Amino acid sequence: MSSTSDRPTGRPRTIDPAAVSLVALRLFDEQGFDAVSMDDVATAAGVSRRSLFRLFPSKASLVWGGLDEFAVRFTDELRLRPASESAWVALRAAYRVGATFPDDTIEITRHRLRVIRANPSLERGGEAASTALTGVIERFMAERDGGSVDDLATRVRAHALAAAASTALTWWATHGEGRPEDVVDEALALFG
Amino acid sequence: MSSTSDRPTGRPRTIDPAAVSLVALRLFDEQGFDAVSMDDVATAAGVSRRSLFRLFPSKASLVWGGLDEFAVRFTDELRLRPASESAWVALRAAYRVGATFPDDTIEITRHRLRVIRANPSLERGGEAASTALTGVIERFMAERDGGSVDDLATRVRAHALAAAASTALTWWATHGEGRPEDVVDEALALFG
Numbered sequence: 001m002s003s004t005s006d007r008p009t010g011r012p013r014t015i016d017p018a019a020v021s022l023v024a025l026r027l028f029d030e031q032g033f034d035a036v037s038m039d040d041v042a043t044a045a046g047v048s049r050r051s052l053f054r055l056f057p058s059k060a061s062l063v064w065g066g067l068d069e070f071a072v073r074f075t076d077e078l079r080l081r082p083a084s085e086s087a088w089v090a091l092r093a094a095y096r097v098g099a100t101f102p103d104d105t106i107e108i109t110r111h112r113l114r115v116i117r118a119n120p121s122l123e124r125g126g127e128a129a130s131t132a133l134t135g136v137i138e139r140f141m142a143e144r145d146g147g148s149v150d151d152l153a154t155r156v157r158a159h160a161l162a163a164a165a166s167t168a169l170t171w172w173a174t175h176g177e178g179r180p181e182d183v184v185d186e187a188l189a190l191f192g
Numbered sequence: 193m194s195s196t197s198d199r200p201t202g203r204p205r206t207i208d209p210a211a212v213s214l215v216a217l218r219l220f221d222e223q224g225f226d227a228v229s230m231d232d233v234a235t236a237a238g239v240s241r242r243s244l245f246r247l248f249p250s251k252a253s254l255v256w257g258g259l260d261e262f263a264v265r266f267t268d269e270l271r272l273r274p275a276s277e278s279a280w281v282a283l284r285a286a287y288r289v290g291a292t293f294p295d296d297t298i299e300i301t302r303h304r305l306r307v308i309r310a311n312p313s314l315e316r317g318g319e320a321a322s323t324a325l326t327g328v329i330e331r332f333m334a335e336r337d338g339g340s341v342d343d344l345a346t347r348v349r350a351h352a353l354a355a356a357a358s359t360a361l362t363w364w365a366t367h368g369e370g371r372p373e374d375v376v377d378e379a380l381a382l383f384g
Contacts, residue, residue: 163355
């Protein structure tokens with residue numbers, strides 16, 4: 001993905017996908033997702049159209065992707081929680097860790113969540129990840145607290161928890177204060 | 193929408209949209225939404241392609257529509273709940289009334305929810321209705337219990353409640369026993 005030829009333009013030789021994403025998400029957030037073209041993104045990011053499409057095949061792919069790291073932190077933490085903890089205590093702790101976005105991704109995460117919120121059609125792109133995460137929660141609840149993943153109580157608790165956490169993250173992104181992990185934890189405390 | 197000409201085929205002269213929907217949803221549920229064409233639906237329902245498209249402009253419109261009545265029952269009941277009730281008590285009661293599908297719509301509702309569940313892309317069609325319903329809940333909670341519709345607690349509680357009820361209805365549709373309103377009430381009792 002990096003260019004080794006001499007380039008007189010002063011543009012960076014290596015394209016940083018995170019930097020391109022940030023430029024794109026700022027544009028989508030400020031001007032509206034539908035109003036911004038891939039050409040606009042390429043121009044604003046100072047990369048060629050070709051390089052942009054190589055990294056991101058679509059506008060939607062510029063929005064999605066970064067939330068994977070949330071799921072990785074969440075599931076890793078869940079695996080590490082002591083067996084003595086109830087599912088609820090362990091899940092709440094894992095949500096705190098998952099929602100602890102590194103400082104240098106706070107701005108991009110905020111834009112990302114705002115853009116997704118403003119464009120419900122984008123949510124389709126996150127459906128598979130969201131279904132997978134709810135599945136992780138259902139299995140963990142069933143394993144820790146007994147019962148089957150297919151029990152009404154397990155399914156309902158898992159979906160309500162996922163909705164609460166996701167709503168809290170969106171609220172954080174649109175209200176702009178504090179740390180996302182604190183907002184998520186405050187939201188889950190409502191059900192504690 | 194009805195035909196007044198003499199028809200020798202023995203088909204009904206008046207096309208009943210509910211009957212056409214039921215035929216379509218049975219097919220979608222049994223054979224898969226993508227595997228069934230509008231022609232298949234027309235043939236199975238014994239109506240012309242033209243009549244079918246006049247009633248239902250797309251396959252998705254055969255799936256959506258009937259859930260509006262849920263929202264109508266729900267919001268009407270919410271309006272009638274005594275002012276002395278907490279938001280939670282009133283909302284739970286309204287969900288019971290909303291989920292009380294008339295006997296003659298139980299089968300179609302079950303197929304409808306199963307088809308939506310099996311085809312996440314269909315959920316887009318329900319987004320507007322689902323967002324509207326969550327908005328109703330947020331406003332009701334803020335009004336009854338104080339606070340603003342934009343408070344973290346209001347938003348999180350409303351989305352978690354909507355997710356719990358929706359998960360319960362889907363669970364009922366795929367597990368096939370009992371009345372939907374009892375399953376929804378059992379689910380909400382988990383948070384009481």
